[in-house]
Structure formats: structure tokens, C-alpha cells
Amino acid sequence: MEKQAQTQIERRNPATVMRLSRLGSFHQCRLSFMRQLTRRMAREDWSFSRPVFDIDDAGVGTAVYTAQGPERAYSLVAFAHDLPPEKRSDRVIADAWDATFALFDGIPTEADIERLSKNVPLQEAGRVSETELSLSRANRSVRLWNHVVDSLASGQQPDLSQIHQVGYLMRTTAVYGSGKFGAADREKVADRPETQAPFQVEMLSVYLTRTFVRDLVQHMAAVKGGDQAAKLDPDVARWLGIGNSTGLGMAPFIVNHPVLFNNWVMVREEALARVRSVETASTAEINKFQELFQRSQLSISWWRSEHPIQVKKLADLNADLRAISEYLTTDRLANPHPWDRLIRWSETALTEEGQEYLASLVLEPYEDLVDGLASCMADSRSEAFVIDGTMSIRNVRALIQETHGWALGLDWTAPENCARAWYVSEEKLEPRMGERFEEPIENYEQPLAPARDACAAYSALSDWEGAQTVAEFLLRHPEHRHTIRRAQVARTAPYGEIRDNTISDKVLPIDMLRAKLSFFGATHFDPRSDRWVRICMYAGAPYPEELTSENADLWVYPQATA
């Protein structure tokens, strides 16, 4: 029976979805940008090569990895460095790294590589050009790197449990795209099929980086162990992902791109509504769900964090997993609208971790209902930015009420409600958050408290006649211009606005980071503080030479080996 994308079940209410604690509980799903990329590369039979691998015995040198798609090639140009430990920092303010990279649009000439060698290792202090699509860097996980090099050098395979605990040999500490530091603007690639979806350039860069890191660790083991060095077993190598270490920069991103962020969340909500509207599940669909439920638990068992917030969330998630198991022994998904029943049950029985885990997992059996939505995740509506000046004061007040009604009663002068301020430091322009009443930062505050600003605009609008226009109001009050724009954007982007206080004394920026990273497809969120998180990418994924349509999608769910 052919499935129709009929949705009797509505999307979840933005007022529910867009709370920070829920955003901070999001999990990857089949719409994630990494999985979109690996599915496409397998489907289109991309080929991969390593035209340059010129690394010396100290681990210093250059390598190039080329991914050839149906119409175009992309090349990762990698520079390996010998980094003293005291220089190893994941922060923006670092100025040296274990490895640095650029993703080149096409196949670089020797002159291109020479030019990049003078700039890419400097990262923000260098310049790249319109032929480069991204600029990035990575640092080693010192303990796992040493363990893998030492094991292989002595002829042994590394210990899998140590690999699962760390998850990666190197973690990227920034992947800059979209015109940063001279690279090509997003517009250059936005109309290409393979890069139309968000962050495909960055995801490809990280995918190739993972291969480079595997090859580099093998090279270093061979240098150290000589003839007795072992070759890294592919079944072990597959569990090596690439880490990512992320600070506050990502939080402003989702506030500053409300249409784009809306599209990600709305597409996932639409996918969920479609699946919940399925009347009966086939045996194959139920089996697929059951299988991936089992496999995902193995991945979750490797998820480590020492941060108290995440320790608690992991305990919640594990309790939720047990509750889901019990539910499935009685319900068996054989009743009408099985997925809707499951989701409704989860809303009464599980924490937000478990609810969002299920909201992602139930999408898995429904490739035909879900995957086509991926084409709606980019932001191609630049006209949404333009304010409709003809709108009446009455209507714009109603829009603010609709999105920020929860905030209108808050006392925004109370210290606990505005304790924090977001700012950019002059030191390498690092995004930071500080204490408004304790540090001299308020004059530098970034507009990252849309709810507070909406309440201020709402108050100013109350002095105006309902029939007057937004244009008249904004002529006198340009200070509310960004807020009126956001209120109007929310008409078509209802999931673009966080329905929570982003400057309260209790705000956890890691919630915003996790929301964004979950759409990349990240797993194993490991907060290092309330404003810093490490994650794992591509662990379990096939390497380029292994990639097939059979393994291109579900690699995120590990299969227990016998």
C-alpha cells in the first residue's frame, strides 16, 4: 500500500517545542545533515582519492583528499602540525592546532596548496579565497591518540572500550564556512544539488577529516613501530568518529537565523506529524523501529559525561529507555495510530530526553514520508527580512502576543530575569556571556534576548493607535526595528523563536548548542560547562572506501558484534 503524506495529527505547538530545556534534549534523526550527506554520496556513487600524503616522521606535512561527485569534486587540504601541549586549546582564542584544513572547491593545483600552506595554519589570522568553501582545525584527544599510536606501534589493536569512551582521535574546534575569512559565500554553492541542504560543505569537510586522522594515526604508528606496527583493523577504525568542541558561537547563530532554524525544527515537526498520522504500521516498519531501538541503546551506553547536568539527563534517558521497553512489551504497536499513541504516552511518562529521543526514532521506518522534507531545510527566502510597514499596530501587537505572550508578564528589571548579557570580546572576537550586574559589558550587549526586546516593543506600541502603521512607529522608534522584523518573520517561521529567557540567571547556553548540533547529527553530547560542549560525529560511519547504499544511513545505530 502506498503511503500518503496525510497529516490528521497536527505539528506540535511551537510553545511546547521551543522551550530551552526541550531544545537541549534534541537527538539526531534521519534528517540530520551528516546522514543526508552520506546517503547522497552512496546513492550517487561518489569516488574518493588521496592524491597527496606527504607527512614526515614528526607528523608534520600536507595531505589532500578528493571527493568526486557526479558533477563536481571537492578536496580537503590538510596540514598536520607538531603542537606543544601548552598551546593546545579548543577555544577561539587559540592560535595553533594539531591540524588545520580547508575544503577546496575542485581539485587544487600545487600553487593552490602552496598558497593555502601559508594561510590555513594561521586560521583566523590568514586569508583564504573564493575557491575555498570552509576553513577548520582540530586538536587531538591526547589520551586516545597516544593509546592508539602505542598499541598499533607495538603490533596490537587499540582497546575498543577506550575508543567508545572517548569516541574520536581529534576534535574540530571550529569549522568556518559561508564566506568567513575570505572563503566563498554560501551563494556560490546554494544552488548545487549536493550543497543545497544546510551545512553539507562543513559535513563533507569533517567526513574527509575523519579519514585523514585515521591515516595520520596509522602513519605515526608506523614511524614508531616500524615493521612490527599493526594495521588498524577496519572494524575498530569505524568506531573512531570526529569530535567537535563548541563554545558560545553557535548560540547566537540560531537566534540570528530565525528562518533557517525554523526550517530545521519545522521540518522535523512535520515529519513527526506525518508519522503520527500513519494509521497502521506494517510488520516491517515495526521491526525496523524495534531493531533501531535496540541498536540505539548500545550507542547510548557509550555516552559519557562528567557534567552534573548531563549525568542527570543520562540517568533520565536510561530510565526512559527502560520505560519504553516496558511499553513495547504490552503495546506492540499493533493498534491504530501506533506512533501517535507512543508519542502521546511519552508525553505523560518520559522526561524531555526520552520524549525527544522517541520523536526522532519513530521517523526511522518512514524514509518515504520523511526524507523528501530535507529539501525544505535551507533558507532561501531573503524577502522574509523585509519589514511590512503597512501592518497595523494592532496586528503587530497580536504577533508579539502570539510568540512572546509567556514573557509579557515577566519583570524584566528583576536581576534574575536579566542577569546575563551576551557580548563579543575584542580578543579574537570570541562570543561570550557575562554577568550584567558584575562586569562592564552591558554597553556591548548583543541583541540575543528577543523576548526581552519584544516586551519593550510591546510596551512602546501600547502608546500608539491600533490603526496606525508599523512604518510610522518605526520612523520614530528605530530601536525596535529588529524586534518588529522578528515578530513578522514569526508569521511564517513559528519555530524560529526560542520561547524562553536567554538572559536569565538560569539560562544554559548548552541547550542552544545541543539543538543546533543535533541537526548536524551529533551524538554523545558532553557539556564541559554551562556554555561549552563536546560531541561526536560520524562514529560508526563507513569510511569513503567502505561507503555503500547499505551502510550509508543507519551507521549512527551501532550493531553489536558477535
Next chain:
Amino acid sequence: MNLSLNEIEATAKRATRGAGYSWGQAEEAGKATRWLCAQGLDGAGILARLLALGFATDPANHRPQQLDGRWRAEGDLCPLSVGPLLSDTARLLDAGAIEMQPVVAPALLLPFVSNAARIQKCALQIEFDSVQAVTDGARLYSPDDFPDKAQRVTIKKGAKLDMPREHQSRAHPTPTDWDALNQFAHHTYAPATEESRLLGAGAGLSDND
């Protein structure tokens, strides 16, 4: 210099905020400067010269007092006030031409006229004294250079767009103008303190693990 349009937009936005304009105007100044550069015009230089005038310290003096009749202010009109207003009130063009006087850095009006053209779904003509330009939203017909100040600006419907400018994917500001924008942008950056260095980004843990 050879910059991406994203760099132009980001720096123009910060510079405009650093010069004292509202965040909303700064966002639009960023997009406007980018649009000018994409048309091969010197967006960075035009914005830098405007910001140097310091109009943001006295905004009421540089925006129209009323929308009826010709737009004028006590002082010269600021394009970052009348430009957004023009975009907001594009429908007024149905009733006839919009006139204003005098406007500094009038080239910065062009991106806002392009917004109005998109809203009106037709090409619009803009006259700066004796200089003429036409835009239909995406495309622009215009000379390469514009006066620093137009005594009189008129925007009206009924134009035809011939010979549009070639779109550019990169911008080439002079180092002097780029430095000027970065100096304004610098006003938005908080001076680094040891406390903020340690706490503000949430690190402080060793990354040698």
C-alpha cells in the same frame, strides 16, 4: 582587497551599530552594503563616509518629520532612516512619486528602493539631482559613482530597466575604508578582562585530555 560579501555584510552591520545606530538599522545597513557591493559599487566606502558624519548622535534631526508631502528634516536626511522608511512605505508609490531632500550618501537608498521594487513587483526609477538609476529588485542600472549628497531625490514607478550592472561575487573596498568600518565595528567589542577571559566562554578546563 578581496572580500566575500558575507564579510562585507558582517562588518558593515557591526560598524553601523558601533557608530550608534539601532540593531535593526545596522542589520539593514549590512544587507544594503552587501547589495551595493554585489552590484559592483563601492558599498564599503559609501557607508564609511556616512558613518563618519556621526548622524546617529542626533537621529531625530536626520529623519522626516512627517510622511505627507516631500520628506525633509531639520538637517540632512540619513539614508539609514529614509531608506528603511522607503522600504516600509513602498505602497505610497501607488499614489505617485516619493520625493525627499536633501540626502547624504544617497547611493545607500538604492538597496532600499530595490526592496520597494520587489514589493511593488515593478522596476522603480530613482533620480539624485541629475543622476538616474533603475532597479527591479535584483538588478540595477546606474552609473559607477554617486554624489556624496543629493539636494533632491525622487523615486517613482514606470521605469524600464536596460543594461543592468553585472553581478559581483566579491567586494574590493579600499584599505582605508575597510579600516574605517572596522574601527567603528570595534566599538561593539568588549575590552578583554581576565575574568571574562576565564569565565565568559565557559572554558578554563585543560584541553590536553
